[in-house]
Amino acid sequence: MDEAILAASNKHPKPDGKVFQYGTAGFRMKANLLDSVVFRVGLIAALRSRKLGGQTIGIMITASHNPPEDNGVKLVDPMGDMLESSWEQYSTELANAANEDLVKVYRKLEQDLRIDPATPAKAIFARDTRASGPALVKALVNALKESGTEYTDYGLLTTPQLHYLTRCTNTEGTPQSYGEVSEKGYYEKLSEAFVRAMDGKTTKGALTVDCANGVGGPKLKELLKYLPTTVDGGLQINVINDDVLNPDSLNSECGADFVKTKQRSPPSSKAASNDRCCSLDGDADRIIFYFNDPEHGFRLLDGDKIATLAATFIGDLTRAARLSDELRIGVVQTAYANGASTNYVEKTLGFPVVCTPTGVKWLHHAATKFDVGVYFEANGHGTVVFSPQALKAFYTTKPESPAQATALNTLQALSELINQTVGDALSDMLLVETILAHKVWTPREWDTTYIDLPNRLVRVEVNDRNIFKTTNAERKLVEPHGTQQQLDSLVAKFKDGRSFARASGTEDAVRVYAEAATRSEADDLARQVAALVR
Numbered sequence: 001m002d003e004a005i006l007a008a009s010n011k012h013p014k015p016d017g018k019v020f021q022y023g024t025a026g027f028r029m030k031a032n033l034l035d036s037v038v039f040r041v042g043l044i045a046a047l048r049s050r051k052l053g054g055q056t057i058g059i060m061i062t063a064s065h066n067p068p069e070d071n072g073v074k075l076v077d078p079m080g081d082m083l084e085s086s087w088e089q090y091s092t093e094l095a096n097a098a099n100e101d102l103v104k105v106y107r108k109l110e111q112d113l114r115i116d117p118a119t120p121a122k123a124i125f126a127r128d129t130r131a132s133g134p135a136l137v138k139a140l141v142n143a144l145k146e147s148g149t150e151y152t153d154y155g156l157l158t159t160p161q162l163h164y165l166t167r168c169t170n171t172e173g174t175p176q177s178y179g180e181v182s183e184k185g186y187y188e189k190l191s192e193a194f195v196r197a198m199d200g201k202t203t204k205g206a207l208t209v210d211c212a213n214g215v216g217g218p219k220l221k222e223l224l225k226y227l228p229t230t231v232d233g234g235l236q237i238n239v240i241n242d243d244v245l246n247p248d249s250l251n252s253e254c255g256a257d258f259v260k261t262k263q264r265s266p267p268s269s270k271a272a273s274n275d276r277c278c279s280l281d282g283d284a285d286r287i288i289f290y291f292n293d294p295e296h297g298f299r300l301l302d303g304d305k306i307a308t309l310a311a312t313f314i315g316d317l318t319r320a321a322r323l324s325d326e327l328r329i330g331v332v333q334t335a336y337a338n339g340a341s342t343n344y345v346e347k348t349l350g351f352p353v354v355c356t357p358t359g360v361k362w363l364h365h366a367a368t369k370f371d372v373g374v375y376f377e378a379n380g381h382g383t384v385v386f387s388p389q390a391l392k393a394f395y396t397t398k399p400e401s402p403a404q405a406t407a408l409n410t411l412q413a414l415s416e417l418i419n420q421t422v423g424d425a426l427s428d429m430l431l432v433e434t435i436l437a438h439k440v441w442t443p444r445e446w447d448t449t450y451i452d453l454p455n456r457l458v459r460v461e462v463n464d465r466n467i468f469k470t471t472n473a474e475r476k477l478v479e480p481h482g483t484q485q486q487l488d489s490l491v492a493k494f495k496d497g498r499s500f501a502r503a504s505g506t507e508d509a510v511r512v513y514a515e516a517a518t519r520s521e522a523d524d525l526a527r528q529v530a531a532l533v534r
């Protein structure tokens with residue numbers, strides 16, 4: 001087998017002098033540099049699967065919101081969560097092994113991790129719509145074959161669909177079964193849960209969905225075939241930016257990242273004032289909402305607003321289901337969450353807030369500590385996770401009134417509708433539609449639940465971003481020494497001022513975030529902190 005792996009790896013040689021790192025969202029870079037990385041990720045999947053007794057590992061080839069010429073690859077653990085952190089290091093090691101040492105490093109990992117090479121290995125994989133995808137799949141398949149890994153190629157999928165299928169594959173035929181192991185099973189599960197959660201309620205007007213010209217487009221259109229249409233009082237959806245034939249259009253002038261950073265609708269949107277709109281990113285694991293207010297212009301309903309909306313609704317339902325004393329509801333955010341949202345959750349909704357470093361895996365992990373853990377990054381990555389106790393309570397509590405029965409029924413439906421493995425734009429979209437329908441809210445009513453503090457995000461180019469070390473969920477700098485004190489004294493000069501600086505995990509830059517009582521003060525604070533770290 002070693003010779004075969006070596007021979008195959010020679011067809012996917014590592015480019016000279018390139019250093020790779022498994023970052024917040026796997027490996028991500030210009031697609032033409034990824035061939036060797038994807039091959040080696042295939043080998044890691046084999047090791048990981050064998051280490052876990054032959055459970056199936058997921059592999060997703062995508063670069064999310066990055067430009068079309070980029071691509072990336074990440075691994076999914078058996079229950080559909082992100083690869084366990086300690087394995088990021090092993091992936092990095094194998095990706096950086098010199099061509100001639102590759103098999104040696106692979107076998108050494110196998111030995112050090114006490115992996116039995118005789119254990120069967122299984123993997124499933126999928127890719128987004130990037131033009132570079134099919135060639136990278138070939139590299140992956142070569143590694144899976146030569147490492148003796150049984151695999152299924154699911155073709156094009158959204159990232160959350162691959163997470164769903166990974167969990168379904170590993171729980172099939174058990175009491176923890178997560179659903180039918182097929183793309184169709186995903187659509188059926190979502191649509192049945194949606195109809196049940198809506199409970200006869202209807203949405204008002206259409207929702208315009210910008211699919212970033214990525215894989216979310218065809219998958220949303222597929223999902224719509226399973227969902228009730230306007231005729232039965234269901235959803236009304238206008239799909240825009242669903243061109244997957246022209247590869248250059250991906251994430252270009254559209255998508256969640258464009259809307260969030262440019263603070264404007266995609267130019268292609270024909271939505272009228274006050275119309276509900278949302279944008280997915282290139283692999284549909286992230287969603288943000290927005291609308292154009294005739295008085296105040298563009299209004300963003302970001303991850304913070306989705307989190308508060310979900311926490312409000314689920315909080316109301318648990319009260320109506322008489323479960324609020326036994327179930328702990330909490331919200332997980334990052335330092336990027338607007339201070340007004342944190343305040344709203346703690347003071348108005350009365351739920352605890354936990355802050356974690358940036359990156360879905362940290363938030364997800366923290367959310368599982370609650371019975372109902374609502375987590376969203378401001379940029380729209382997020383979901384709600386339910387503990388086994390919460391699920392048990394939803395399904396076994398004997399209702400003593402019709403209102404309690406209805407609430408329990410809706411909670412059951414939500415636990416099926418909401419993707420438990422990872423943030424899922426399609427599932428989150430249906431969740432928001434459900435809540436707005438129940439509350440009979442327009443986007444404007446949702447928007448005015450609390451008012452964001454003015455804020456500014458600045459990207460700062462520095463010589464070496466690695467000198468910036470943080471603590472306290474990235475909210476304080478410990479290095480370079482003394483910088484945090486200077487930052488604190490800048491912040492102290494601003495009413496409601498808050499600011500932090502952290503090294504980006506995905507780009508060679510430092511990001512500075514600042515908020516303050518007024519727009520000009522937030523801009524001013526961000527400028528001063530940027531100057532401090534530059």
Ligand code: 16G
Binds near residue numbers: 359361377
């Ligand atoms: C990755 C993360 C995202 C995070 C972003 C931060 C996942 C799936 N994705 O895209 O959650 O917000 O990185 O980027 O975890 P930054 O470190 O460049 O600010």
Ligand code: ZN
Binds near residue numbers: 065282283284286
């Ligand atoms: Zn994404």
